[in-house]
Amino acid sequence: MPDAPIIIPKSVQDGVAATLAAQASDDKVGMKAATAALPGPMRDVFSPAPDIIVSDTPHQRISVRRFVDRDFVFLSALGHPLNRFSSFADRSYSFEPSGELAWQLCWLLTRPVADIKAAFKTIGAEGIKEAAADEFGELPIFGIGKIMEAIAKQMTIYASAHLEYEPNETGAEGEKSSPKP
């Protein structure tokens, strides 16, 4: 005896179709996300273009380079508030688009580290503060704002790669750690 045909109510057919369509849509979005560079801190850290070009005209080229750790030594020598890692990592340092502290940041982050080291040897911290004021003090506030925006982006990349740690109470296989001798 042949099996009786299975009759699926239209409401169920519609429901299945809607579910399949929703899953296909989710998969499409998921596949798109998975084929992009991983959206996490490492995408920025390993960016092939680490410098941010702020201005590129025949008369002026300003690019903001990545932070290197020596910058904290420079910032300390200048007595800049951003030399404190906590103000850097938790973004408690608030940016002003103008003023001496902004000019000093602009001066530091728009030139190679070797030039900064040489400047500390030749003109010292006070000389660098004056050089920063000469170079950036006259720029319109819009221009400084653009550079500071790029610096904030570089700060974010630097801070996003930092992880916090706490003591581990268990061993590699989950066992309770013995005190080290």
Added chain:
Amino acid sequence: MDGLGWLLDKTFRLMATYDLTEDYVLDELDGAKGWAMYNWSIANEANVWGTGLKIKGDGYIQQEKKRLAKLKN
């Protein structure tokens, strides 16, 4: 974490783990990439007593998974 003590720890851990010079770590190595290398060295320093430290919050992979999930929604 404040002052420059963290910089000492980061610099010398990178020098010891990857056989880098102090000038390379401080002047040439992208600071953010330096943190990634620093964190990798901590994650892979397990010995017979286990690992000394564990990440507080999300590591890089967890952060990426969460951001992927957000992209899907």
